[in-house]
Amino acid sequence: MNTFPKNKFDLDTPCLVLDVDNLEQNLQKMQQIITGAGKQLRPHAKTHKCSTLAKKQIATGAVGACAAKVSEAEALVRANVDGILITGPLATARKIERMLDLLAVSPALMVVVDHIQSIELLVAGLRARGLRMDVLLDLDAGLQRTGASFSSAPEIAKAILAMPELRLKGIQAYAGQVQHIPSYNERQTASRNCLRAAAAVFREIQNLMPECAIFSASGTGTFDIDIAIPELTELQVGSYACMDAEYLAIGSASDPTRFASFAPALRLLTTVISANQPGFVTVDAGLKSLYKDGGIPQILGAEQSGLKYNWFGDEYGRVSSSDGQALPALGSVLELVTSHCDPTINLFERFYLTQGEQVIDVWPIDLRGCSQ
Secondary structure: OOOOOOEHHHOOOOEEEEEHHHHHHHHHHHHHHHHHOOOEEOOEHHHHOOHHHHHHHHHHOOOOEEEOOHHHHHHHHHOOOOOEEEOOOOOOHHHHHHHHHHHHHOOOOEEEEOOHHHHHHHHHHHHHHOOOEEEEEEEOOOOOOOOEOOOOHHHHHHHHHOOOOEEEEEEEEOOHHHOOOOOHHHHHHHHHHHHHHHHHHHHHHHHHOOOOOEEEEOOHHHHHHHOOOOOOOEEOOOHHHOOOHHHHOOOOOOOOOOOOOOOOOEEEEEEEEEOOOOOEEEEOOOOOOOOOOOOOOEEOOHHHOOEEEEEOOOOOEEEEEOOOOOOOOOOOEEEEEOOOHHHHHOOOOEEEEEEOOEEEEEEEOOOOOOOO
16 A cells, blocks of 8 residues: 655655646547547657556557567566557567567567668577567668668568568658757658658558558657658657656747647656755755756746756755745755656656645656666
């Protein structure tokens, strides 16, 4: 039985809380938009690292969950989450063996491939176990991180077609480089250019093998742009459920100054632990609690509108006032929107679920540390 304070401001800090009303609103809104566009949703668990939240997304209508790493997929399978797509290619026999252990108990598991050498290694592992599996061909849509080039994709697809151990079900084309372009119009143009080029490759592969029916792509920053691509079949959005300062700082279709599509469900609570300096106070959330690259954490609350957070070392943060507003007193608890939700969540063991100021539940972050 979970035991925790009834009021969120009595929680020990630093800690992560999820506002259930904002969370539910975010999940429902995304699902309704994607379903209304005739697409499917396979949200990325690498964002929230929580099998309970992945199950809630599936219960809301998602077809499964994405995992960045094999270890994330292992945790999801242990939690009885189905419909998993591993979105990073595997290049070693050890990783492939771990993935094949999962395939034996979760036959719907899929993985992306992007190179003949690693494809052959995967086929050797499957052949040794007498298994077959579904794969997506990962395409480089401009991020230049993983993925085959558009020009090489048809030849790789033909090679996969000749391998009876593999069933090529479609493509993945994630354009991560466009997700945080500040201007909505510029982001729209960039994302459409990337996905239209990927769609042409998808159509060419479908001519070779009509059973290729999945075109998986997109992210939170371009979800409402990418649904206009006719060939796109599913979206891998992740941050929309929690949100962070980095995403909130980009423009949206309805507001050029901020991303108004989803509310910040994820917050970090931090306590003022020192108030001896005239121009600032020190809080107990630093680099070990708030990932630094991304946006600047935002302090919530109208009464804190003039307060600014900045990192102040591994363990501490610095809160100052930009307009002469009184600084919070020693022992005060502040509520922050995190800089970048994915790596910040990975620093914690649990979410406290809150409704208003009331703490109503605890969800383990059971994919925490799953980086292999």
